[in-house]
Amino acid sequence: MIDFEFVVFNDHNPFLVFDSSGAITYSNKSAEYLTTTDAIEKLYLLALQFAPKSYGTKYSLVDIQIDIFHFFAINVLYQDDEHIAIMLYNKPQKPQKITLNGFSKSDINLLLKTNIEIFKMQSDATIKLFSDFDLPPFQIHQNNLSLLLQKIFELFKNTKELNISLQLKIGQKVIIENKRYSIVSLLIKNGAISINNEAELLELAQKNYAKLYINKDFIELDLPMIQ
Amino acid sequence: MNKEFLTQNETVKKIINSLYTLAPLNILAILTGPHYTGKKTLVKSIFPNYLFLDAKDKKTLKEALKKNEKVVIYNFEAIHSLDEFDFLNKQVIAIADESIDTKILKEFAFKFFMPPLSERKEDIKLLADFFYKKAQKDLDIEKNIELDYASLDISRNNHSLKASIYKKLFYNTLSKDDIKDILEYYFEQNLNENNGYYDNLDIFDESIIKAGLKKFKSQLKLSKVLGINRNTLRKKMQEYNID
Numbered sequence: 001m002i003d004f005e006f007v008v009f010n011d012h013n014p015f016l017v018f019d020s021s022g023a024i025t026y027s028n029k030s031a032e033y034l035t036t037t038d039a040i041e042k043l044y045l046l047a048l049q050f051a052p053k054s055y056g057t058k059y060s061l062v063d064i065q066i067d068i069f070h071f072f073a074i075n076v077l078y079q080d081d082e083h084i085a086i087m088l089y090n091k092p093q094k095p096q097k098i099t100l101n102g103f104s105k106s107d108i109n110l111l112l113k114t115n116i117e118i119f120k121m122q123s124d125a126t127i128k129l130f131s132d133f134d135l136p137p138f139q140i141h142q143n144n145l146s147l148l149l150q151k152i153f154e155l156f157k158n159t160k161e162l163n164i165s166l167q168l169k170i171g172q173k174v175i176i177e178n179k180r181y182s183i184v185s186l187l188i189k190n191g192a193i194s195i196n197n198e199a200e201l202l203e204l205a206q207k208n209y210a211k212l213y214i215n216k217d218f219i220e221l222d223l224p225m226i227q
Numbered sequence: 228m229n230k231e232f233l234t235q236n237e238t239v240k241k242i243i244n245s246l247y248t249l250a251p252l253n254i255l256a257i258l259t260g261p262h263y264t265g266k267k268t269l270v271k272s273i274f275p276n277y278l279f280l281d282a283k284d285k286k287t288l289k290e291a292l293k294k295n296e297k298v299v300i301y302n303f304e305a306i307h308s309l310d311e312f313d314f315l316n317k318q319v320i321a322i323a324d325e326s327i328d329t330k331i332l333k334e335f336a337f338k339f340f341m342p343p344l345s346e347r348k349e350d351i352k353l354l355a356d357f358f359y360k361k362a363q364k365d366l367d368i369e370k371n372i373e374l375d376y377a378s379l380d381i382s383r384n385n386h387s388l389k390a391s392i393y394k395k396l397f398y399n400t401l402s403k404d405d406i407k408d409i410l411e412y413y414f415e416q417n418l419n420e421n422n423g424y425y426d427n428l429d430i431f432d433e434s435i436i437k438a439g440l441k442k443f444k445s446q447l448k449l450s451k452v453l454g455i456n457r458n459t460l461r462k463k464m465q466e467y468n469i470d
Contacts, residue, residue, distance in 0.1 A: 102315040110251060117248045118337060121241045143254045143314075146336035 014069075017085040018044050025083065034088075039066045047086040051076045064088070098177055098209060098226065106140040108184060108223070109133055112166055115146055119153040125190075130165040135184060139226040141208060148204040148212075152219055155193055163189040174224045176209065181224035189218040232265065232272040233357055236347035239269070242339045246273045246320065249337060253296070255314060257303065257321040257332065260341030263386035266322045269341070270299050274320060282306050282321075292317065303327060309334050344381040344388065352376050354385060358392045365393075372399045433467040436460070440469070 008015055014031035016024055022044040027034075034043065043066070052058035057077040064071045070091035077085040109131055116127055156162050169183040195201075195214060205212035205221065213220040234240060242258065249256055250273075258266050271279070278298050280288050282305040289312060291298065296317050303323035306312070309331060321335070332338060344351060355376055363369070372395065380391040401409075414427065439449040446464075450457040464470075 104253065104316050106253075114248055114252055118245050121245055142252050143334075143336045146252070146254050147334075150336060 011087075013090055014088045015085065016043060016047075017083055018047060020082055020084075026085075030090075031088075034066060034069065042066065043086060043088075044084075046074065047076050047084050050074055050086075051078065051084060055079055063091075100139055100226070102141045102143070103139040103226070104142070105137040105227075106142055107137050108135055108140060108166065111140060111142060111145060112149070112164075112186070115149040115153065116164070119150070123153075123157050123159070125156060125159045125162045127162045127164060130163070130167075132167045135166070135168060136225075138184075138223075140223075144204065144207045145210075145223075148201065148208060148210075148221070151197070151201055151204060152188060152221070155195055155219070156188065156190055159190045161190060163187075165189075168225075169222065174211070174222065176224060176226075181226055184223045184225055186221040186223070187218060188220075193217060193219065230272050230275070232269045233350070233353050234347070235349040235353060236342070238342055239347065239350070242341065243269065243273065245337065245339060246270070249318075250274075253316050253318050254337060255319045255321065255335045256337035256339070257323060257327070257335045258339045258341055259323045259325060259327055259332075261343045261384060262324055263384035264341045264343055265385055266341050267301055270320055270322060274299060277320070285311070288312065303331075306331060344384045351379065351381060351388070354388060355379055355392060358389045359396065362389075362393045362396045366396060366400070368396055368400050370400055372396060429467060432463055433469070436463060436467065436469055 009028045011028055012030055014034055015026075015028040016031045016034070017026040019025050022041065024040060034040070046064070050058060050060045050062075055078060057075055059073060059075045061073050062071065064074070069088075071088040072091040073089040075087040075089075077087070112131070113129075116129065119125075120127065165185075165187045167185055167187075169185045172183050173180040174183050175181075193214070193216060198214060201214070202212055209224055209226070211222040213222075232239075232243060234243075246256065246258075246269075258270060260266055267279075274297070278291060278295050280291050280298055280300050282288060282300050282302045285305075288300065292313050298317065299320045299322065300306075301322040303321040304327045307328055344354075355374055359374060374392070374395065380387040410430070413430075414423075417427075419426065435453065436449070439452060440446070443449045443452055446457060446460055450460045453460065
């Protein structure tokens with residue numbers, strides 16, 4: 001006998017079951033990341049919006065981003081009036097190829113500090129920087145990364161206080177072209193972020209082989225430490 | 228020792244500080260702005276040892292980029308595609324006027340704009356005094372004159388400012404004989420065959436009336452000073468469109 005619950009629990013795609021009040025009664029392993037955010041209400045409303053007209057299932061193609069997660073489709077299921085379930089399908093990511101044209105082994109702390117200094121000349125924000133100064137040099141395209149950092153900082157131009165941290169993501173790796181790289185994470189936090197050039201930022205992040213996560217009150221940039 | 232760039236303007240001071248800060252990085256930075264605002268002088272004051280290259284001479288530029296990692300490229304508006312050149316892993320400080328292609332600008336991590344003199348009034352006196360001393364030296368003039376800073380021409384930034392100071396200083400040293408010499412030279416070049424006397428009379432008439440009105444304010448006083456009839460003066464003012 002197959003243990004279907006085991007299969008569902010370990011599915012790579014998030015799966016959640018809500019009761020009629022919108023509270024979660026079940027979530028699989030992949031959905032745990034979603035339930036830690038304030039996305040629960042959003043997901044419940046999404047399930048109601050895309051629910052089939054009668055009992056059964058309805059698969060819909062969508063383009064949804066919740067926090068750092070991207071989904072290309074959802075399946076909404078219900079068999080009774082007490083529960084409604086939703087399965088979210090992760091958007092596949094294109095495999096990246098690395099060409100290091102214009103990259104050189106660089107000190108990320110020096111680059112970040114310089115970019116902050118330049119930003120400080122255009123902004124009155126109080127900047128608090130928490131950085132791991134022991135990070136070893138790794139391959140960076142100094143111009144392209146500066147271009148991205150300046151664009152990101154520009155979003156915080158009228159901010160009063162900005163918290164920036166630069167740290168190694170302990171225990172986490174990114175695989176590019178079958179090679180595992182440690183991740184240096186740059187986190188920029190303040191109040192609300194208003195953004196109208198997301199596509200441009202994501203494109204710039206891609207040029208740096210970085211992952212950019214834009215949240216409503218923080219921006220995270222994960223850089224692979226390519227040696 | 229770097230030659231300090233003359234400014235009291237906060238925006239320009241920030242540009243200077245930013246460029247100093249960028250010195251250790253391999254990045255593309257660009258300074259744009261109107262002509263004759265001192266962009267090249269400013270960059271030279273910060274990076275006196277960098278190789279300065281003219282973007283109009285693409286062949287020399289390409290060759291120089293093969294051998295140099297830190298360069299200043301002026302007339303960058305002449306470049307319409309960065310792909311033509313090898314800027315990888317180099318520090319490039321570009322200087323351009325406002326006609327630079329916006330697509331090119333997008334590739335620069337750091338962009339700075341040099342304001343015209345009309346937007347940095349605090350620099351006018353500073354630069355005027357500097358040009359005045361230079362003019363005194365260049366023209367070998369010891370005599371001091373009082374500069375009316377508000378009347379200096381800043382329509383073409385440093386270029387017209389400098390020219391207006393040289394002119395003012397030069398005018399103040401002219402003797403009657405110098406003016407006669409100048410006029411003699413002018414007539415030699417420009418005198419035509421017909422009506423030469425009457426066609427050139429405005430050089431004297433218009434100038435003396437304008438100067439007199441500035442100095443004595445009233446037509447009545449001026450007609451007495453010049454020793455001509457008031458009606459004659461008015462007629463001449465109408466002729467030369469003097470209010």
